[in-house]
Amino acid sequence: MGRSSKDKRDIYYRLAKEEGWRARSAFKLLQLDEEFNLFKGVSRAVDLCAAPGSWSQVLSRKLRGKDKSEEVKIVAVDLQAMAPLPGVTQIQGDITKISTAQEIIRHFEGQSADLVVCDGAPDVTGLHDVDEYIQAQLLLAALNITTHVLKPGGNFVAKIFRGKDVTLLYSQLKIFFSSVTCAKPRSSRNSSIEAFVVCQNYSPPEGYVPNMSNPLLDHSYDVDFNQLEGPNRIIVPFLACGDLSAFDSDRTYPLQLDSSKAYQYLPPTQPPIRPPYQQACQLRKNNLLAKEDSPSGPLDDALSALHLGTSPDTNSATSGTSD
Amino acid sequence: MASPVGSAVMEIAVLVAPVTALEFLGEDFLLTGEGPILSVYSLQASTKKCASLNVLHNYRIHGIRPGRIHQCGESQFNSVISSEISVWDNDEEEIIVFGGKGVRLVNFNSAGQCLKLIGPLLELQDWVLDIHWLKAQPHTLLGIALAHNALLLLEAESGNILSFYSCVESCLLYSALMIGPNWDSLVLVGGTVFNQLVLWRPTGTKSSGQSQVERRLLGHSGVIFSLCYHLKSGWLASASDDRSVRLWSVGTLGGDAGCGEETPTCLRVLYGHQARVFCVKLTPSRVFSAGEDGACLLWEWGGEGKVGCTFKGHRSGGVKALAVSGGSIGCREGWMATGGADGGVRVWRVAEEKKDSKETQAETQLDLEFKGQGCPKVVRLVGEDESNTVLVCTDQGEVCLSQGDTWNVIWQGGAEFQSYCIMEITSIQVQNSNCTVWVCAVGNLNGGVQVFLIGQPGVGVLLKAGQGKVHSVLWVKGLSEGSWSWCLLASGSEGLVYRWTIKVMEDESGLHMKEETLLPFLLPPCAKRWLTAAVTLGQRKGLYLCGDRRGSLLLYAEREKNDTRNGGERRMDSQDQETENRQTQMGGPISPISTLYGVHGKQGVTFVCEYQDLCYTTGRDGSVRILTVEENVLKVRRVQRACRGMEWLEKVLFLGSDAPEVQENMLNERIEKRKSDQESESVAEARFVMVGFHSVHFIIWDPHRQEKLLSVACGGGHRSWAYKCPIHTHTDPHAHAIGHGTLVFIKHGAVMASHSLSSTETDVNGYTLKEGLHGRGISCVCHLGSLTKTKELSELWEIFVTGGEDTTVGVLAVNPQSGTVKVLAVLTDHISNVRALAAIRREETNERGRGDRTDTSLSSLVFSAGGRAQLQCYRLLIRLDEQQGQPICQVTQIGGHRLDEQWEQKRNRHKTIKMDPETRYMSMSVVQNGTEYVLALGCSDGAVRLFSVTESNRSVDMLWECFYHQRCVLSVATYKLEDTQGRKVLLLFSGTTDGCISVWDLTAVLNSKAGVSWQGPSAPFFSIPVHQSGVNTLALSPQREMGQMEENMISLASGGDDGQLSLLSIKIDQKEQENGAMSLQLLSHRSVPLAHSSPLTGLCLLSPTLLVSTSPDQRLCLWSVNSDGLRPLKVLFSHTADAAGLWAWFGVGPEGGAWVVVCGQGLQLFKLTEREMDEPNETVNRSAKEEERKKVMFSHCVSRT
Incomplete structure (x- = not known):
């Protein structure tokens, strides 16, 4: 197994390096946008758990367009520092802190965001129940800060693990958004349980007051026995997105993709940060x-x-x- | 049988899941948590499981806290409680079990050895990280640490909340630990998501209503998975994602001391694990840590933190739980237990710390201080069991024997033996006497071979093995006319192997040695033409199996002499025999009668032996070959590779009875048995371990458990060694014992030993309480059949093969009644993830009735495929052992194939880039066509491939490949139809990542002649989009009960990444027209769009109207098919995370019913039966008790007492 091994196993990894994306996940957001038109009319966007920054990169390239519009404001939040990106403001902070939410709003000059995205994944333990729980907590934390910064009618996109309790998360999200879809971009591998929730039209319940200090969201996210084995599971529609003619993330490709261009090994755009x-x-x-x-x-x-x-x-x- | 529609009952029969919690109950019992199941193992006399109970319903057990910890446990405060509890009945033990959001109180009766549920399952609103028993009257109180850095005070039995506290820092915790004798003075240590340790007290609450963080320990660069505190020393240990264990001095925590020292310090940073550290335990002088690398390290306090011992006992996936018993915390000997991701549980005796632990180097390796002339070249051990002495041969032609601290020269070879000298020893039975003597043979550069008694070096003979260098001397022991004889082989120049029988006799004047010259063997011509290993076979007199430096295995037969009594036997081949005889008189050398040229590679054969009628050979190609000799022809039955990097094998050692005398008896017995029982064809392999070199280490590797039993840094290959097996090897059934012997070896001109030879005690003595499976995910499972002697459930064994991410294929026998899972074989030929399995069972045709399946044995052809485009094929013969009533398995390797085989053989491949894709085989299906098997494979490079396998000539050939799909082919299924007129149809269904199912007509391949190139279709004849994204799984069932066109109707079920379940009803028409083209009619297409909330990965059609499906959402669903579509019948929660495969079948025997097995992160077997009206009340009550649950709400609860 040489260093080119990963290039064969994972075509999007190779494409990301060729196109200068910091991670292959950039394609996932691009394909989600293709399906849902997420970037349409967006001038204020937040990228939660942004490092190493591939989604911020997508936001930066897609929202600002060619004219490098000053109107567009993008904020990237992460605990870790990441390499700077054009047009992206970095906040090194904790998404569970009210101060972080306030800072985001400050950057938007008091206005709320049109779009919040989150591609964060926790440090995994290898035990599925623990990993799924922690991923759910991350998503709920992202949802919590989103309720502070998102404008009504705005959209929220986040990574989700389709594990044993995923339907409980759906029910949680449906409280805040009129439309929730589970989407799987074609650049996300078939074999992975990863998917994305695309939550459209933020419409919090009447009288809802965002509250960061008390993780209320988790407390109402509890297991109903009927949901475990009965028919009353809350199911959201599933949508596979991305063009079928695009590259297949599960396929292994030869290094020589087309005869006109010789294969050349490229180092990763950005190695993992610490x-x-x-x-x-x-x-x-x-x-x-x-x-x-x-x-x-x-x-x-x-x-x-x-x-x-x-x-x-x-x-x-x-x-x-x-x- | 009737389909269990309508009132189906599904129940869990067997579960193998990662062991996520362990706790000792004194020194007598071990509690384990596997999925939701709490089990108790008795550690007295014979270790065994004594009770098991599902306590947490759908939660996995992460912690077990006995009400009292017998000795001074991890926290001495508990002893206070224990004295009070001990007023109660001593046999009763209350245990709190938790995991996820579930908490449950359980009672264990140690006299009756049974577990009982006390209260309902308490379901909290937050994840539980730690539970602490608190002193209180009249009710037992529990302190509960929650994942959002909060504390809860709960009444254990009622589940009533008394108090709730949170910390201002409401971040997520990965681990938590409560310390303190009572609620008011409790200290919580939390390992936060931000890699910090925070300490706070509920009593430290400020007016704001939340507690402040009082201490903060920084240093870890990863999240903290486990914590342990030792009160007496005031030390806190933490294990982290950053692969380190840190030891902090925090002072006394809890009680009046509050949060301990003002400025806690980090005492030690222990880096020793190769991966993340999941668990840590503290004892007064040591730290135990275990993690993802599968190792448990015992850190000695001396130095800067030294690894005193490494315990490794789990297959891939690492250690998930660790426990240390009170005894090992005190100063005596105690237990340590590890639980693995493989579902295995191991316990070790841990002795008290050695006093001389400062002599670090001397402890591990011992210089035997050889003081003879010259450099030691060969080292051997003389004597039986306890009375071992070391014998050394030097390059000065001297043989020295160690006696006490001195070395005595017992033999000097003189000038002839200087500069080059080789030696081999054996023990020989003195003729007409019961005593044995040790005999040494030494060879030199000029054909000289000196044989002498080690006890009396003066007694001996000088033999001549030609003129040139004696490359090797070997002793073999053979049985002739009821008594043993010893033969000496000396490999001389030009491939001649000189042979003598050596006899030792006793008369009045003492011992004498007599030799008799035999005809030499001739080795096949090659560059390095000398013998490296030899053995006589018990099968027939005068049969020798030899191995040479070229890697060839050679079978020689003694030429029968005319004057021997048995001479008549071989008269039939008259003419040849005569010419041979003439040669015999001329003394012509004997050539091999069967040769496997170079099978062990260019580095040569290192060892050959025969054990229980099978031959085992090892070589420097990193392989053990298991052979049979059939009619004087050597046949390789199977190849077993050692672990990666262990290319130089030296030997195999057998588990169980290895003592020579035992083997001798057995051999006699077997010869007797063979005579009476000629047709017993099945000879199962013995359990063996591999001995060899792995870079600079001498290793004993257990291929069955995939585990190193011994590792000695001896410097690597190219050295002489001798291994003294531990004495109790043949009495101890456990494999690990064999690794506790002593290695004597030569290193830098010194004779070294891994331990002291005189000491017989072993520091580490492990037991396997429960055997693990693959460890990492099991990608596929295939049911081979059921074995039963009496048709009773208690004697029923279900046989499976499994393929895993750990690159192995396992053969398992599962007894659903007892829950026993036996690993029958582990096949390690794959170099990458095994993703697909297929099997064809051979119908037994015996005298009793043709085609009648016997229930006590089964024979299957098993195919496995996976990563790196690798394909393997085996014949498995599994039968119930007469005596033990347990299944045993015989494996014969048929063949293998890799697409990139040519690449592997290419020279200088490291200098070039391999351009072709590293194809993975994703799915496989097999059909039998006469004596040939046709395999269809779905490949990740976008191809569908067809292979032909013929068992008789062991060939695996690719017939056809087609890149029509241009995308990953995730699933394939084949359908073969044969009508009464002998017309055949073969259809292939393929499912791809675009959600399409395609149908190919491959009928022509059934009629094509072998060897003739076959032009397959270039495109499918039918294609239909069914799913939004990948078609993960396909299942087929012919609709037999329908009308006259019966067999041409097929039900095709598919499961997708989109969670959808679809069922297509298809009618096949093979037109009577000239072109014979196939046409397909879609009769119906039914779908359940969101059958599962995650990708559907496992699917099986039990019958055309009954479907079973599973998915990583951990639900097992049973569906009925009727005219209006698919209807869900039953849903059951499965404990197998990351479900990857499923198999369902109807059971044998009068009980009927059906079985379902699900594989993924473990393995689970379900039983499916129709509900019976008169179900015993007891079971109903019991399951009702298990189902009982209570919600514990505290979001509204802000009361702070």
């Missing part, structure tokens, strides 16, 4: 992990030798628009 395993990998690379037959040396020395100790945390303050 993944949790970075230090452990560095240690393993240098054979410094503790083993039974070799006592681990003083780790501090090893770490300082690797210049990996405690790198100063980047400020949590807002970085300005870089254009």
Whole structure:
């Protein structure tokens, strides 16, 4: 298995590198837009859990168009810093904090957003029930901040895992949006349980007051026994989106796609930003992990030798628009 | 049988799921949580499961908290409670079990060994991370830590909420731990989604109504999965996604001490895991951590945190649960248990920390301080069991024996033996005596072979093996005329293997040695032409199996002499025999009668042996070959590869009885048995482990469990070694025991030992409480049949094959009554994910009745396909063992195929880029056509491929491929029809990622001659869009009960990524016209758009009117088909996450009913029966009790006492 292996297994990974997207997920938003016209008339958009920034990239390219309209305002929120993007304002913050919501509104000069998107996925544990729960919490947190910043009639798009309790999430979303669809872009692989909820026409229940301090949303998201095994499940329509003539994400393609253009390996546009395993990998690379037959040396020395100790945390303050 | 329509009952029969919770009950019991099932294992005398109960309905158990922890548990506060509880009946134990949002109180009676539910299932509104028993009267109170950084005080039995607190920081927690003797002084430690540890108290509540964070521990760069606190030392341990374990000094937590030290410090950062760390446990002097790499590390406190021991006992997927018993927390010996993603449970005895733990290096490897002349070249162990001594041969031609601390030169070879010297030893039985002596043979550069007694080096003979270098000397032991004889083989130059029988006799003057020269063997010509391994076969007198340096396996037969008693036997081949005899008199060497040239690769054969009528060979190609000798022809039955990177195999060791004397008896027995029972064709393989080198390590690998039993950093191959098996190997049925022996080896000119040879105690002694399956996802399952002796459920075994992401194919036997899952075989020929399985059962035709299926054995041809375009084919013969009543399995490898085989053989391939796609086989279907099998494969590169497999000549050939679809072909199904006039029809259905189902006419392939290239169709003759996106699964059923055109009507069911279930009713017409073209008529098309809320991945038509489907939404649905469409009959929650495959069949025996098996993140078997009117009340009550649930609401609850 060479480094080109992934290029064969995943055509969108290869295309993303060729077209300069930070991640293959860019195609998913593009295909969702094809189906739902999500970007139509949008001048204020929010990208939650934005890093590494491929969806912000799509927003930036699609909303601002060729004339680099100043009217369009895009805010990207993430705990991690990411490389700047033209026309995108970055907020390094927590989506469960009211302050983050306020900051978004500030950037929109007091106005609400037309579109909120979220492609965030949590750190997974490999246990499906835990992972699904945490993904649901992330989505509900995104929904919660969305209720603070989205204008009535606005749209919300988020990643969802189609697991055992997904219908409960649908019922939650249907409280706030008149139309909820489960959409699967063709660039998302058939084998993955990932899908996207496209929630259109934000219309919160009468008298609803957004509240960040109390995660009320979760508390009403509980299991009804009938939903488990009975027929009363809340089901939202499913829609596969994207052109059928587009590339097939499940197909393995030869490296030589067409005879006129020779294959050339391209490095990823953006490597992962400080993944949790970075230090452990560095240690393993240098054979410094503790083993039974070799006592681990003083780790501090090893770490300082690797210049990996405690790198100063980047400020949590807002970085300005870089254009 | 009638379809169980209308009043169907589905129930769980067997579940294998990741083990997500473990807890010890004193030193006698282990509690395990697997899915919603709580089980109790007894650890006394013989370990066994004693009780099992579904406690959490649809939640997975993540935590088990016994009401009292017998000894000073993880938190000493509990001992306070325990003294009070012990006033109650001592045999009764209250246990709280939780997982997800569910909490349940359970009672365990240790005398009666049964589990009982106490209250209803409490369903909370938030995820539970930890539960803490609190001292209170009259009711038991529970402190509950919730995932949104909040605390709840609950009455255990009633589920009434007494108090609720939250923290100002309402972020999500991945882990939480409560510390403290009572509610008022409780401290919560939370591992947040932001990689921090936060400490707060409910009593620290400010007027705002929420508690402030009092301490914050920073340092982890990943989320925190597990926490453990040790009160006495004031230490807190945390395990993280960043693959480290951190140890913090936090001081006393809880009680009057509040949140402990003002400024907690990080004492240790322990990096040792290869992947994420899921669990951590603290004892006074040690840290146990376990994670995704499948290892549990025991960290010694000394140094900067050293790994004292590694416990590895699970297949892929890692360790998900860890528990340490009170005994190991105290100072004595105790238990440690790990639960795996593979569903396995292992326990280990953990001894007290060694006092001399400072001598770190000496502990692991021991220099035997060899002080002889020259460099040691060959090392061997002399003696039986306890009284082992080390024998060394040096490059100075000396043989030295270790005695105590000294080394004695027992033999000096002189000039002839200097600079090159090889040695092999054996024990020989003295003639007419019961005693055995150890004999050593030493070969030199000039054809000299000295044989002498190790005990009396003066007694010996000097033999001549030609003129040149003696490449190897080997001892083989053969049975002749009822007694054993020893034969010495010396491989000389030009491929000649000289042979002598060596006898040791005793008379008045002492021991004598006598040799008799036999005819030499001749090796086939090649560059490195010498013998590397040899054994005599018990099957027939004078049969030798040999292996050479070229990797060939050779079968030699002793030439019968004219004057021997058995001479007459072979007279029939008169002329040849005579010429041969003439040669014999001339002393011409014997050539092999059967040769497998170079089968073990260019690095040579390393070992051959015979065990229970099968031959096992190993080579430096990383493979074990299992062979049979049929009519003097060597046949490879199966190849077993070692783990990745273990290319140099040296030997196999058998589990169970390995002691030579036992084997001897068995051999005699078997020879006797064979005479009486000629037709017993099935010989099952013995369980064996592989011994060899993996880079710089000496490894013992268990292929069945996919586990390393021993690893010694000896420096790698090209060295002499000897392994002393642990003494209890033949009494201990557990495989891991075999890895507790001692390795003696040569490293840098020194003789080393992995342990002290005299010590017989083993530090680590593991038991398998429950065997695991694949670990990572099971992609496909196929039911082969049912075996039963008495038709009773208790003796019924359902046989399955499974294919997994761990690249193995497993053969399983499941007993639905007891829930026992037995792994019969693990096949490791695939190099990538196994995605599809297909099987064809051979109808047994025996004397009793033609085509009558016997219930005690089954024979199936099994095909597996998967990643890297690989295809494998096996013949499985499974039967019930007469004595044990348990199934045993024999595997014969028919063949394999890979699309990119040529690429693998290409030289310099690392310098070029492989341009073709790395095709995955997604789905497979098989039909039998006479003696040939036709396989249809759906491929990820957009092709549909057809292969032909012939069992007799073991050929796998591609017949046809068509790239019509140009997109990934997710599913295929075949339909073969044969009418009374002998007309045949073969249809292929293919489902693709665009949601279309296409139908191909492949009838012509049935009539094509083998070897003649066949032009298949270039396009399907029918295509219909059915789904919005991928067609994941297809299922077919001919509609037999319909009218006269009966067999031409097909029900085709399909399941899609869109969650839709569709059913097409199709009529096939093969026109009587000249062109014979096929036409297809769609009679009906019914769909349920959102049959499942996630992709439909498993589908089976039990009958044309009954359908079963499953999906990662973890529902198993039963559908009935009638004129108005598909109607849901029953939905059941399945505990198999990520469901990937399904199989359903009607049961055998009078009970009838149907079975469904679902595979994914584990395996689950369901039983489907019609509801009976007179169902016993007891079961109704019991299930009603299980179903009982109560909602615990607290969103409105803001009362703070």
